[in-house]
Amino acid sequence: MDRKDLANLIFPNAKDYTYYEEKYAKRNLTENAIVTRFAPSPTGFVHIGGIYQSLIAKVMAKNGGVFFVRIEDTDQKREVEGGIKQILDALKDFDLCPDEYIDENDVDHGNYGPYKQSLRKDIYQSYAKKLLEEGNAYPCFCSAEDLDKIRENQEKAKERTGYYGKWTKCRNMPIDMAIEKIKNGDPYIVRFKSPGNPDKKIKHKDVIKGSVEFPENDQDIVIIKSDGLPTYHFAHLVDDHLMGTNMVIRADEWLASVPLHLQLFYVAGFKAPKYAHIAPMMKLDGEGKRKLSKRKDPESAVSYYKEEGIPKESVLEYLMNIANSNFEIWRKQNPDKKMEEFDFDIKKMSVSGALFDMVKMLDVSKNVISKFSAEEVYNETYNWAKEYDKELLEMLENKEYSLKVLGIERGNAKPRKDIAKWSDVKHIISYMYDDKFDKNGEFEYQKITDKDEIDKIVKLYFEKYYDESDDKETWFNKMKDLSESLGYAREVKEYKANPEGFKGHVGDVSTVIRVKITGRCNTPDLYEILKILGKERILKRI
């Protein structure tokens, strides 16, 4: 009885791995094209970090490379129904559609599928069989209790924990004995037989982190679990080899596994990909920082951005900012270029995690939205409202009118920057809608607060000065005339030069009109507001 018999006993039906080597031909790409991937688990939660990773993967693959998505569903306990659709939808929402993927109906798009690990069981088993035959893997019969015991002893002896070297029980089990146990029906899993020596170091050059040095791996990690599915590590080896991945872009929590992964590739005889470990986004928590957490931080979910109405362009711009900080300088110089034109350099990515700064994200978003046309703002807000705000939706039903409202101070050289997210819009424009405006509300006036004075100003203005057909200059001059007639300065400068000589200035007076008509002391251009409101509606407000 030899290793081959053992391998055949464990995987009697597995094809020889060479079958897959031939089936999945090497990709025919230009020399520097990057093949990379996003490999999420369908857990029902899409983390913003996944979008971040995909963004980077997508831009890395843009020059003739391939960006594919592979669903990592080997842990069936964590799988959630509809998880795949959620992931795909999220990518689509952010314009990050992969070149190759599997859809929610298990239909593959691409020639290197299945792009879902639970559908690749046979493939993994073929490769596990290969390792078994070569003596690079072995069945392990240790129970959970055995493993606990080993760990206990290790802790007692103050040695590293894990299944390795002298602590292993099954690594050197005679083949005949293993065969007998299997035939006997003893439960087992398959382990990798690590050739590593932890006294030796391996040097690895990470694309982002640079040179790192680790002790060699000597852990005999599990490659095939008792359910017949592979562990992440083994699936990574097989899938990324077969799918032709040449750069693995993943979260930096994987960095510590690099010695293992490199060893796996080496032992299997395959060329290892390059690794780029990206630092996670962090969040301030008391004194320290921690990763953005699914449980504690709503902004960790991609759904948050959709719900808040933060446009995808804003999120993407902000993420690009974090990824390559010189992006914002480029953006300033190239305000109208598409983000794809930015010369992204993965080597410039930060090695340590940045605090996620929502204030800055919203600032980025204000800039992004300020470049939108009124039509675009309208459409986006409308779509958002359809799903999240019925009241706003009603306000927007009159498109022609809404377009006017949203178009105030928009489209010129210095556009308004007051909208950071679609959920802001209702509050920003509400006074332009009569049913949202309560003329008897408690308004806060700025300088002039005396009720009689306010009434006097308003009365006089609408009786003597206001004319709907005035152009802006005339309107403005009349405001000055009004001010002057009541003892206020025509010009602010005039007032500042001689504050004793006036009751105030034209700004104070126009603020009274502004508050009376809008209920607010801060609004965009009052002339435009009055114009859009129209005489009839205005008079009802006074």
Place this chain on the structure above:
RNA sequence: GGCCCCUUGGUCAAGCGGUUAAGACAUCGCCCUUUCACGGCGGAGACAUGGGUUCGAUUCCCGUAGGGGUCACCA
């Protein structure tokens, strides 16, 4: 605890042995402005710490402290 990585203003960050140590967000002041926003100008604000190496260290080396990651039949 073992192993690994990191440490420049409140935040994100340029910097690669000699700089007045960029820029952005936030903050403050001024200007512009009939309000606000925008825009312009300016202010305050940083190289964690102790040793080396060097003519000279934010930059290189070692230690200390702090932070983060990882040590599963989870990914």
